[in-house]
Amino acid sequence: MTFIKSWEDFEKAAEKLYLANPMKVRYTMKYRHVDGALVLKFTDDAVCLQYRTEVQQDMKKIDRFMTNLMRHMVSSDK
Amino acid sequence: MVVLENSAFLTALTLMYQKARLQGSVRVTLKRYDGRKKPIPRVEPSNKEEPEYSCIFRATLGSKKISTIVTADLLSEFQTNFSSTIRSNMDGLKKQKKSKGKRKSKAMATQ
Structure with a gap:
């Protein structure tokens, strides 16, 4: 599987x-x-998405993305 | 699989990151969890309650595995602590050079 750029x-x-x-x-x-x-x-x-980084600045985006994801996961709507 | 309290999980995760400084990699997985402990029955009962969703966090380093379940009411606290944990431990990443970004934006502007 390739990495998404x-x-x-x-x-x-x-x-x-x-x-x-x-x-x-x-x-x-x-x-x-x-x-x-x-x-x-x-x-x-079935589908696999991958992203690779070596850059510190990406942490900010990843953090935001994870926060978002967690919120979605605990919310009761489908 | 050891299920830990949220704060104990973060402490154990920090230890994992410190251990992985020399060799190995730490893997953290995040998934939605509906509180189900038994397999899904073939015929779903009709009086199905709306499940209460939470998140499950798992972390592995080599063969050592830990996990924790984060409920909705504890999420914001955990999220803050978790992000500070990973930020302080994932410090081996490179700092991007500013000049590169500038040049890029200049090139974009001239297009």
Whole structure:
């Protein structure tokens, strides 16, 4: 599976995937200090979205995205 | 899989990140959780209650696994603590050079 190059594309695709089936998707982030790299993965076991970054500034966007995602997950609407 | 309290999870996660400084990688997974502990029955009962959603966080380093369930009322507190935990521990990422961005925006402007 290839990595999505732009963060905006990843975010949009992830949102779409989540809304299609909120109970099925999972979001994983893998951090390797040795490589200084962070790999994000968003999947529903059929579609897999991946994004890789080595840049500190991306943390801000990722943080915002995660906050958003958590809020959506605990809210009662489908 | 060890299910921990929210604050204990973050403490354990910090330890994992410190351990992974030398080798290995820490994986954190986030998923929606509806409180179900049994498999989905083949015939769903008709008097189904609306499930109460929460999030489940899992973290692994090598073969060590921890997890926590975050309920809606504790979410904002957890979210603040979680983001400060990952921000302070994921400090091996590179700082982007400012000049590169400037040049890019200039190039965009001339187009």
